[in-house]
Amino acid sequence: MPEIERLGEPAGRDGRGRFLKKAAQKFLLCEYPRITEQETGCVLRLARAVLPATGGAAMTAFRCVPIATEIADRFRRTGLDDNGNAIKSVEASGAAGRFPCRHCLRCAASGQTMLLGSYNLPWPRGIYWTPSPIFLHAEACARFASENEVAPIVRLNALVSVRAYDAADQCLYELGHVCSGADVDAPLERALGDARTAFVNIHTARPGCLLSRVERIDG
Structure with a gap:
């Protein structure tokens, strides 16, 4: 998913992109037992931005x-x-x-x-x-x-x-x-x-x- 790949772009600057990319990949691979609460929050923020643009189900406004x-x-x-x-x-x-x-x-x-x-x-x-x-x-x-x-x-x-x-x-x-x-x-x-x-x-x-x-x- 290109949106996930772009998450890694700012990683060299402060590491936040690398963290969010890793969290999103866990969701895509259904690695639910390994997903932390912080990672869940990050992916939800990503979904709010990405899903409406890709035709997916919108998060609760x-x-x-x-x-x-x-x-x-x-x-x-x-x-x-x-x-x-x-x-x-x-x-x-x-x-x-x-x-x-x-x-x-x-x-x-x-x-x-x-x-x-x-x-x-x-x-x-x-x-x-x-x-x-x-x-x-x-x-x-x-x-x-x-x-x-x-x-x-x-x-x-x-x-x-x-x-x-x-x-x-x-x-x-x-x-x-x-x-x-x-x-x-x-x-x-x-x-x-x-x-x-x-x-x-x-x-x-x-x-x-x-x-x-x-x-x-x-x-």
């Missing part, structure tokens, strides 16, 4: 959904969160991924001022409903609007929890998965590809804070 701009503006304007707590102002520092903005879905640069407050999740309702601590850029930022792209704040997170819910807001436990944000493609595709799934929430696995809701793009 999706979007990562940030919080509403109206909510972000209210946090900034009033200094109060969804539960009446005073918003806390902090300066971003340390390793990448520590201060993820839930509006632009990008992590803060070192030295940027971030706001910390409690956000009431719109979904799921009922038994599984929960508020979540979130960070926001103190200054206005553009709302994330990309399609078929895992949010940067998910990619950069060391450990995320994928949680799928049905139309009745019930958690689909068997579709849940914990992994590195860099390897989230395969469990996310599995959850979105299940007909029972109405939406997916991705949380930080350790503190349990919401990173982003993910929904299918119909049509």
Whole structure:
């Protein structure tokens, strides 16, 4: 398959092409027991780009959904969160991924001022409903609007929890998965590809804070 051969082209520069080529070859040879989670994620990203152009079956289209701009503006304007707590102002520092903005879905640069407050999740309702601590850029930022792209704040997170819910807001436990944000493609595709799934929430696995809701793009 020429698309697979071209994957090796950048290998001399940083090795990523060689890794992806090897992963794709394992799939073509049906070497499933030897396929790692990271390799699965790489091949899924390849398939999103290659299959539509070659007439193959398309992967599940999706979007990562940030919080509403109206909510972000209210946090900034009033200094109060969804539960009446005073918003806390902090300066971003340390390793990448520590201060993820839930509006632009990008992590803060070192030295940027971030706001910390409690956000009431719109979904799921009922038994599984929960508020979540979130960070926001103190200054206005553009709302994330990309399609078929895992949010940067998910990619950069060391450990995320994928949680799928049905139309009745019930958690689909068997579709849940914990992994590195860099390897989230395969469990996310599995959850979105299940007909029972109405939406997916991705949380930080350790503190349990919401990173982003993910929904299918119909049509």
